[in-house]
Amino acid sequence: MGLRNDQGIVLRGFPFGEADRVVVILSPNHGKLRTVAKGVRKTKSRFGGRLEPFTHVDLILYEGRNLDTITQVSVIEAFPKLRSDLDRVLAAGTMVEAIDAVTQENESSLRAFLLLQRGLRILESGAAHLDLLTAFLLGVAEVVGISPAFDHCAGCGRRDNLVRFSFGDGGVLCERDRTPGSVALRDGLTEYLAQLMNASMDDLPEADPMFSGEAIGVTRRFLEYHLDRRLGSVAFDG
Numbered sequence: 360m361g362l363r364n365d366q367g368i369v370l371r372g373f374p375f376g377e378a379d380r381v382v383v384i385l386s387p388n389h390g391k392l393r394t395v396a397k398g399v400r401k402t403k404s405r406f407g408g409r410l411e412p413f414t415h416v417d418l419i420l421y422e423g424r425n426l427d428t429i430t431q432v433s434v435i436e437a438f439p440k441l442r443s444d445l446d447r448v449l450a451a452g453t454m455v456e457a458i459d460a461v462t463q464e465n466e467s468s469l470r471a472f473l474l475l476q477r478g479l480r481i482l483e484s485g486a487a488h489l490d491l492l493t494a495f496l497l498g499v500a501e502v503v504g505i506s507p508a509f510d511h512c513a514g515c516g517r518r519d520n521l522v523r524f525s526f527g528d529g530g531v532l533c534e535r536d537r538t539p540g541s542v543a544l545r546d547g548l549t550e551y552l553a554q555l556m557n558a559s560m561d562d563l564p565e566a567d568p569m570f571s572g573e574a575i576g577v578t579r580r581f582l583e584y585h586l587d588r589r590l591g592s593v594a595f596d597g
């Protein structure tokens with residue numbers, strides 16, 4: 360026990376006791392940190408707004424038995440533009456929620472951290488788009504090792520006529536290998552999803568409104584199926 364330095368992106372917080380707040384932070388090297396910010400709910404907290412979700416902070420922590428206490432916090436990256444726009448806040452909330460679902464305490468989470476940091480930086484620099492969220496969620500699937508296959512049938516391996524998606528099989532199927540619970544994909548959606556999976560989040564292919572809504576829907580349901588958890592953010596309703 361003692362003081363130690365760490366850093367991370369604030370995922371969420373909730374009230375604790377009468378005046379304190381538990382703040383859950385994703386550290387690149389130590390996974391999720393459960394910290395407590397004492398007195399943070401008093402009007403003149405010395406932490407100010409520095410422990411709001413999405414903020415990348417540098418911390419000095421006093422190690423406790425269960426929770427580490429934040430003794431000092433400074434902002435590394437605040438993402439102010441993202442916060443001024445509701446669509447971007449909702450998109451950032453979905454990103455944080457998905458990352459929260461796939462990270463643990465006391466384990467390295469560098470890839471998840473870097474993915475979240477990139478996602479927030481892209482939202483900071485431009486508008487939110489469903490395709491960005493789809494690409495982000497496909498990135499989350501990759502981080503946890505469950506990337507869906509869009510280029511061959513999970514049943515027979517063929518590379519054409521990939522018109523159905525199976526959440527359980529983790530990929531597309533041809534019509535002949537359709538399984539109960541698999542969903543039909545609109546013609547062209549398989550290729551659209553494959554493009555989003557292979558693209559860089561800051562250089563996405565031109566969006567097609569015909570496909571964006573269904574692409575996020577399939578990706579979201581796929582992640583929810585494998586994480587056994589709903590992603591509740593209203594960012595999906597756009």
Ligand SMILES: [Zn+2]
Binds near residue numbers: 514516533536
């Ligand atoms: Zn097949």
